[in-house]
Amino acid sequence: MSESKGIDPGVVGKEYPSYTFEVEKGRIRAFADAIGDDNSLYQGDDPIAPPTFATCFRDGEFTILQDLNVDLRKLLHGEQEYEYHRPIKPGDVLTCTPRIASLKSKETKKGTMDFLTTEVQITANDELVCVARSTVAIRH
């Protein structure tokens, strides 16, 4: 019997409740400032958001990690992917729908690792804005 406390593969495909995120100008500015990007597109009265601003709506991913009882000390962000359908801008009320997209176990030098991919569909008024896919590596 394996003593592995890996994640049950049955969770793949599981959807989690949608949540909304309202995009504010000040948050875009704070984000651009934190990443040290002084592009004028992120300033002024009519800004757009930097491409990785979509990380601000990652709550669903943390909900999933919590639901799966993942210890944050055993987790590393492995890969992130965004598909963009249009830029994100202030006033957008985004609906984010998270799901577990895939789960793979791999033997590594450091023991068994689970690679968990979550996908969040981000829409505004039923129009697709962005799809975010995140893969984390979890040590058993």
Add this chain to the structure above:
Amino acid sequence: MSQISWDALEEGTELPKLVKPAITTTQLVKYAGASGDFNPIHYDKDFAQQAGLDGVIAHGMLTMAFVGQLVTDWAWPDHELVKLSTRFRAITVPGDEITCTGKVTKKYEEDGKKLVNVAIEAKNAKGDVTATGSATIAVS
């Protein structure tokens, strides 16, 4: 300002490189606040050490923000960012100076769009590759 001309683009065309100032712990705290990623591994040294690290580490997504800036400095606002992905290769810590470089790997037309794929590398001052990425841009 966009420097892209479809006719002049070819495989191997290099993007202007992006050299970021050294990451500071203050920046990680600002990034945690702006992004909403409050994993203590990024600002709490004791927590980071319990996780087996020497100290706090930068958010992978901060590195991806630099990867994004390399691409948007080149392509925005005239051209459309279709896809951005990043694979995190090595830990980044306060004090690291990250440089991003990119070059065109493919130029093609699909569904009436003129597209280029770009391969990106983020390196620290020692020359270690901390992340690799790719982007797809629709050229106007």
